[in-house]
Amino acid sequence: MTEDNFESSKQVLEATGQYKVLMRVPESLDCTIEPTGKVFTTAIIDLETTGLDPRNDEIIEIGILIISFTNEDGFINVVFENNQLQQPNTPISAEITKITGITNDDVAGMAIDWQQIASQLQTVNMIICHNASFDRNFMELQTPDHFRQLIESKAFGCSSRGVRWSELGFEGAKLEYLNLKMGYFYDGHRALVDCWATFNLFVQRPEAFEQLKESVRNKEYLICAIGAPFDKKDLLKARRYRWSGGDDSLPKCWWIAVEEEQYQAELDYLKDEIYGGRQMDLPTTTVTAHKRYSYRAMKMDN
Numbered sequence: 361m362t363e364d365n366f367e368s369s370k371q372v373l374e375a376t377g378q379y380k381v382l383m384r385v386p387e388s389l390d391c392t393i394e395p396t397g398k399v400f401t402t403a404i405i406d407l408e409t410t411g412l413d414p415r416n417d418e419i420i421e422i423g424i425l426i427i428s429f430t431n432e433d434g435f436i437n438v439v440f441e442n443n444q445l446q447q448p449n450t451p452i453s454a455e456i457t458k459i460t461g462i463t464n465d466d467v468a469g470m471a472i473d474w475q476q477i478a479s480q481l482q483t484v485n486m487i488i489c490h491n492a493s494f495d496r497n498f499m500e501l502q503t504p505d506h507f508r509q510l511i512e513s514k515a516f517g518c519s520s521r522g523v524r525w526s527e528l529g530f531e532g533a534k535l536e537y538l539n540l541k542m543g544y545f546y547d548g549h550r551a552l553v554d555c556w557a558t559f560n561l562f563v564q565r566p567e568a569f570e571q572l573k574e575s576v577r578n579k580e581y582l583i584c585a586i587g588a589p590f591d592k593k594d595l596l597k598a599r600r601y602r603w604s605g606g607d608d609s610l611p612k613c614w615w616i617a618v619e620e621e622q623y624q625a626e627l628d629y630l631k632d633e634i635y636g637g638r639q640m641d642l643p644t645t646t647v648t649a650h651k652r653y654s655y656r657a658m659k660m661d662n
Contacts, residue, residue: 385539385546387556389427389438389563397432400485401439402517406554407495408460410448414497414655418448420467421460423551424477425559426484431573434566440480443552445470460549474507481510486576490535490558492518492653500654512656515576515649519558522575523568535561576649579620582657584613584643585630592634599629609659617647617657 373379404425411417426440447467457463481487489495499511520533530541536548539557542564546557562569584604588596596614606612618626631639643660651657 397430
């Protein structure tokens with residue numbers, strides 16, 4: 361079927377109101393734009409792992425897609441794409457195989473070439489993951505030192521949390537849901553395929569990529585409301601503060617991360633509504649894209 365015939369059939373079916381025709385997520389970039397502005401590169405990375413805990417579970421697959429773009433012209437071309445498997449120290453469980461489709465036979469004797477991937481990432485301007493706190497922490501805790509240090513130096517964006525999808529008309533931010541709503545499907549839970557699915561979001565909705573870049577540029581402050589009165593906990597929870605039991609890097613406290621322009625207003629709120637007018641010297645740390653979504657963002661500067 362030619363593209364014209366497909367479009368004609370698609371329009372006929374969808375005009376009935378009974379059908380919605382989905383296309384497979386493209387795994388190529390058709391672009392002949394000659395860049396007119398400064399060229400940047402972004403790497404989209406996705407991991408498959410033996411579990412959800414980056415301190416104890418292991419990486420079994422990495423997919424990477426590097427795209428060049430300019431702020432004036434949008435996406436230019438695919439610079440690099442790669443997918444690699446790795447045999448973990450403990451066997452892949454049946455549950456993980458069911459989710460990812462990756463078997464112990466698939467990874468037998470396989471090892472990710474972290475040096476090769478690092479060489480490709482050296483000059484990228486930012487890294488994008490659809491659940492960046494998951495992928496970034498695995499890469500910082502479960503990779504060789506040279507690769508970990510490189511990842512720690514990079515600015516990260518999250519295509520799930522770094523885009524205001526609700527403002528763009530979407531009720532959720534899961535990768536498959538977003539693609540389905542845009543009229544696309546894919547065979548999910550394989551690393552490189554998920555990279556293409558993430559990229560497709562920005563191809564279809566360029567304004568989402570603009571929001572993501574804005575979120576990468578923004579600075580946040582993590583505020584620890586130490587010593588907050590117990591009877592104020594419901595107010596703090598309603599304002600989206602989270603509790604730290606003091607077992608990790610943060611002290612025992614209610615904490616929140618706010619954007620730079622909201623910082624003073626948040627301190628004023630705490631003084632007036634939580635601490636009864638008292639000005640408190642609250643532990644605060646600055647969070648930029650170079651440690652956002654990393655466990656390192658939860659460590660106090662002062």
